[in-house]
Amino acid sequence: MAYQVRLDNFSGPFDLLCHLIENAELDICAISLTQVVDQYVSYVTLAEDYTDLDAVGEFLVLATRLLLIKTQVLLPITYSSEPDQGESDDIDDTEELVQHLRQYRVFRDLGRQIGKFMEQEKTYIPVGCVPVEGDEQVEVMNPPHIKLYDIVSAWTRLAPLFNQPQTVTIFPDRPTVEEEISALKIRLKNQPSLSFNHYLGKNPTRLRLVTVLLAVLELWRQDNIRVWQVVHFGDIFVASKEVGTCTNNP
Template sequence: MYKVKLEKFAGPLDLLLDLIEKEELDITEVSLAQVADQYLKYLERTNNIDPTQLADFLVIAAKLILIKSRTLLPELQVDEEDEESIEDLKFRLVEYKRFREAAEKIKTLYGNGQVAFERPINADMRRTFYPGDITTDDLLEAAGSLVTALDQFRSLRGKTIKEVVSIKEKIIQIQNLISQEVQCKFSSILAGAENKSEAIVSFLALLELMKQRLVSVVQNKHFGEIEVRKSV
């Protein structure tokens, strides 16, 4: 465990936190900046940094900062989210340690030439043993029996699919109509629609022509006739 040396304390960092939490040591007499500075210098001197030790330091430092903030600023409201954030940090650091150790293990195995790994055999796995004297004829006979046992195929009644006019086609029809008559009534455009779907497509085509400013429409009264005119 990393040890810190301060004016009022010298020893392991977790002991420092324990004394402060038990109020046996005044947090205001502890310089957290000095604690951090000493640890950074320690990291500079250390070649191989232990992830576990680094995680412990970050968690303890976070708790010390929270305690000192409460002491210096009593009016500061620290909610449960702040407390949980420290626990979340601790959890993340522990997970980081696990993945770091796993990565090191895989790296070692890979360095030893072990690049393939077998899946462990499940003791509860059901095993199937195939007879060794089976022939192609046996398989064909089994497949035939299976097909015979299935329900007979039934022919489905034919369904006629109606052709639907696209908006693009309807736009061309309206443009051709206007080019011949300069203007026309929307009711005459709908007159050629064979069903409700084509009538809707006709209306959408008219809206698209209006959007492109290729036509203009006039309606003198509510629910009155809509006149479609070619834009000049």
């Protein structure tokens, strides 16, 4: 809860008081700094568990600067050989206070924003975790006790893997079924028939085997080729529709 200031002509958070003075909406001479300090001391004293030393220090800095500005405003003007010097010092102190208040507000707003982020973080469930409903008890698995020797031994076993040269697999072009159909048509124009195994070549990949087979089946479906075998489960022969069926391997 933010510290509240209660004066005769002002009641509200201390941040609001600083804001009003910063924007000249409240006359600093109308503020009893003694009451402000007394109320804050009482506030800190009553809060036995109050341990925010940064907030206490920030309050003392702001209160001291407010007291300095009020003193300069209330004291009579002292004339000297350099009449502008006193006025210049007052302006510098006032600007320094305003600048400090602005910096204070920036850090205050950032702190509140971080607090909102932390509250939102509580609602998130990490990957792999299961939300607990009601009074359900979840057994917490403690991590195994690992010694430094175990970590060093594991690193010793893995270290040689990082020194191995990286291998890059280069895949050849993968023709489509349409491309294989065009290639088969051109091939059958130059020769009367061809062997399926001979057309595939040595050690064809599964992808090429399936692609060529689909191309042959599509040409067969379109009634553009003839397909036959000399023996069961033997090689497949393909010929253009204009060529008769062969009985041997071309």
